[in-house]
Amino acid sequence: QKEVEQNSGPLSVPEGAIASLNCTYSDRGSQSFFWYRQYSGKSPELIMSIYSNGDKEDGRFTAQLNKASQYVSLLIRDSQPSDSATYLCAVNVAGANNLFFGTGTRLTVIP
Amino acid sequence: EAEVAQSPRYKITEKSQAVAFWCDPISGHATLYWYRQILGQGPELLVQFQDESVVDDSQLPKDRFSAERLKGVDSTLKIQPAELGDSAMYLCASSSLAGVGTDTQYFGPGTRLTVL
Numbered sequence: 613q614k615e616v617e618q619n620s621g622p623l624s625v626p627e628g629a630i631a632s633l634n635c636t637y638s639d640r641g642s643q644s645f646f647w648y649r650q651y652s653g654k655s656p657e658l659i660m661s662i663y664s665n666g667d668k669e670d671g672r673f674t675a676q677l678n679k680a681s682q683y684v685s686l687l688i689r690d691s692q693p694s695d696s697a698t699y700l701c702a703v704n705v706a707g708a709n710n711l712f713f714g715t716g717t718r719l720t721v722i723p
Numbered sequence: 724e725a726e727v728a729q730s731p732r733y734k735i736t737e738k739s740q741a742v743a744f745w746c747d748p749i750s751g752h753a754t755l756y757w758y759r760q761i762l763g764q765g766p767e768l769l770v771q772f773q774d775e776s777v778v779d780d781s782q783l784p785k786d787r788f789s790a791e792r793l794k795g796v797d798s799t800l801k802i803q804p805a806e807l808g809d810s811a812m813y814l815c816a817s818s819s820l821a822g823v824g825t826d827t828q829y830f831g832p833g834t835r836l837t838v839l
Contacts, residue, residue, distance in 0.1 A: 616765075644826055655814055655833040656766065700765055704826055710756065710779060711828060713765030 615639060616703050618714035626722050631688040633717050635701030638682070644704035645677055645684045649697045650716065656700055660686065691721045725749040727831030729815050735837045741803035744834045747796070748817030754778075756828060757790055757800050758814040766814055772798060805838045812836075 618635050625631045633647075644663055648656035660675040662668045662684065668675045674687040684703075688695055698716040705712055728747040736742050748755050753774050758766035769788065771779040774795040783790065787806070792798040802809055812835050816828040 646827070648830075653835075655812075655830040658827060658829065661827055702765075702828075710768050710771050711826075713767070715763070715765050 615712040616714040646702040648700040729831035739804040746815030752817035
């Protein structure tokens with residue numbers, strides 16, 4: 613079983629819609645959770661970090677964490693064509709002191 | 724804004740040749756990571772340094788890969804000899820500390836390696 617799992621997509625949404633990206637993880641001791649955006653051919657860029665159960669909002673982005681169910685999600689409101697990218701979920705597994713990444717979900721926002 | 728620097732950005736080499744990648748982390752960041760990202764997959768950790776010491780190199784193919792961070796600042800990752808399967812993006816990241824709330828990793832632009 614992989615440490616971090618994401619739906620590979622692709623996920624397509626119309627411009628202005630809400631995009632919902634999901635991620636599950638296997639280690640119950642995980643404490644730090646991150647969402648990165650990666651444009652084709654570029655390196656990952658940090659969007660959000662979340663450490664506590666609940667929601668964390670930053671502009672059009674909202675990260676949601678549910679440790680009991682072992683999932684973390686990212687909502688993108690008012691999606692724009694510039695949001696078209698691969699979104700990587702990363703989890704700091706307890707005791708490993710580094711990040712495990714999912715395979716990423718490719719998002720396409722259709723104008 | 725401080726950034727992680729990497730060079731070269733692109734490298735094309737023939738199999739059996741040696742290649743080296745360089746990384747300069749954000750100033751003051753004690754922890755440095757090298758990742759490999761194969762197309763269509765997430766980054767996978769190769770080696771992690773805390774200052775000049777290796778913290779985790781369990782996934783580093785030590786028969787051909789080596790990494791060093793001699794003065795605890797910049798770092799070099801070497802592959803010798805390169806194989807066709809080494810074609811990937813090599814990413815360097817740094818964080819100020821390892822631990823909850825301080826473990827946010829910032830990535831450099833990466834080095835795209837193509838082995839022919």
